[in-house]
Amino acid sequence: METVSTTNSDTSSRTTSFPVVRFLQAPVTTIFEYSGFLRPRSESESLIPQHNNNNHHSSSDSGANGNVGNSEGDVSIRIMSDGELEGERGGDGGRESVVLSGDGGGGGEREMADSSDVDGRSGNNSDSSNQQRYDLQQVSRWIEQILPFSLLLIVVFIRQHLQGFFVTIYVTAFMYKSNDILRKQTALKGERRLSVLIGYSIIFMLHVVGVYWWYQNDDLSYPLFMVPPKTIPPFWHAIFIIIVNDTMVRQAAMTLKLVLLMYYKNGRGHNFRRQGQMLTLVEYALLLYRAFLPAPVWYRFFLNKEYGSLFSSLITGLYLTFKLTSVVVKVGSFYSALKALSRKEMHYGSHATPEQVSEAGDMCAICQEKMQAPILLCCNHIFCEDCVSEWFERERTCPLCRALVRPADIRSFGDGSTSLFFQLF
Template identity: 85%
Template sequence: MIKSNDILRKQTALKGERKISILVGIFIVFMLHVIGVYWWYRNDDLFYPLFMVPPKAIPPFWHAIFVIMVNDTMARQAAMALKCMLLMYYKNGRGHNFRRQGQMLTLVEYTLLLYRALLPTPVWYRFFLNKDYGSLFSSLTTGLYLTFKLTSVVDKVRSFVAALKALSRKEVHYGSYATSEQVNSAGDLCAICQEKMHAPILLRCKHIFCEDCVSEWFERERTCPLCRALIRPADLRSFGDGSTSLFFQLF
């Protein structure tokens, strides 16, 4: 999983030089693995939490952990397979398409984080709602868990909505497209790639760069590459580099 995450990030950074064979290979391996795991455990309770349905029987603690970890891993692999498809689709993207690629990758990741936050809920709901512990205790623990889970899910929903709004935003939120006069006065060479500008973007600090270059820059930075003026507010973390969160969502 870690190795695949690194490969995806490298392929994202390669842009037009991405190797389709590698992306197709990762996609096939992940999808076959996901299908194989759920086929192998087809008589188990793995399927129910995928649709937010509690398991039929109260799971023992370690079995609950097993179900959650398997579903969490499979969800991440399915999302990484989807990211492979996006990288293949945007292989030759420049400027606006590169920015849209980053927005799509970010939206996929925040959708995944929201779904993964919800995945353990039906399992732990069934586990805590165990009358063997006593009605009062089971009701109390279930209520506490759902309360804390609601707080976590609300944060994930806000991030998801912000990523969705960023995707629907057509304008460049860190500047505007420069006119030919502005480009001529500033010089037609991009300070980042040292080549003739393609789809030049005028930042709020009045510096101009290729949209492709500056979009990639703002995937990891918040300031202008030249004057270090703050351009992009610290609102939503971008996953435009193709990375996937690798921590387990156990609760």
């Protein structure tokens, strides 16, 4: 009972106060101990195997209970007969015992119960748990040894490429913010303002032009026209060129999507469905172009004659082969988006007749208003075309009965979103 209270008090003190000084000395080990993965240890405490501890406790218990007076006494084993064994089992409830007697000053006896197997298994579990803690502690100490030097190398690396890091973080953050703006303007539909769309379009285009004007002396714009850089770029400079071009192309595509939103600003029903199809087509065309965009940079990087003409030609051929397989997938997606745009009827339903609308109640279950351009789904539920088109941009089932309505053809980007994954290879 006293041990439990001590453990609880240690746990509460560990949760309430964080050892700042020890964290500065050994951060990884301190975090492991504070989170409970490692048991806190003192500096002088060493990891002793569990079986040694069990032997120590067993010897101390036998010394206390058996009154062993001299540790140098001889030990003898008394073999019990069948009668004595039966009597011993009857008196102790069937417990088998082995009596150890010592010839020292005060002889003692120790009984071993049948539960020794259970104790052995628990001891093995304790040994494995103790070994896992030991391995975790060694890993944390190894990390603490290399952590300061790794941080120094990272700081020097960032200082050497400071401008590249700043530009990459800036254009990425600007792209994420632009994607949120475009999605919000798409969701406004007929309530969006033309002046706001024009303002965002000008800002996006000025941002693209400003980045390429800043790097006009570099080979940054060559891959846009599928032309390899003039010189073989270093590895990190090649990564920088690819990331900036990939981000700027998406930024320019966002400007084109804003122009589409201006065109479909006052549309209703069918126009909003066509708007979503056009936004999806633009996105898949962008994905196809972005698949080609890193190829000129890596072509120049891999085709390095300093490594040998055979090796460089082999690596370049393998890269172009892998790139061809990914481009084929992008071409298939673009073709599916183009085919969906040319389709006259909706692939999830058809226009409802006035009799069908009156039977359904002439009330849309999504917007709770009178139906505008009602659409009859294959599950016989009727909704506004505007509402159900927006619903199927995110879902594939009926809003009421959850029946599967929309086929799993291609992913829709009708909400104005842009893929945020970088195309590095």
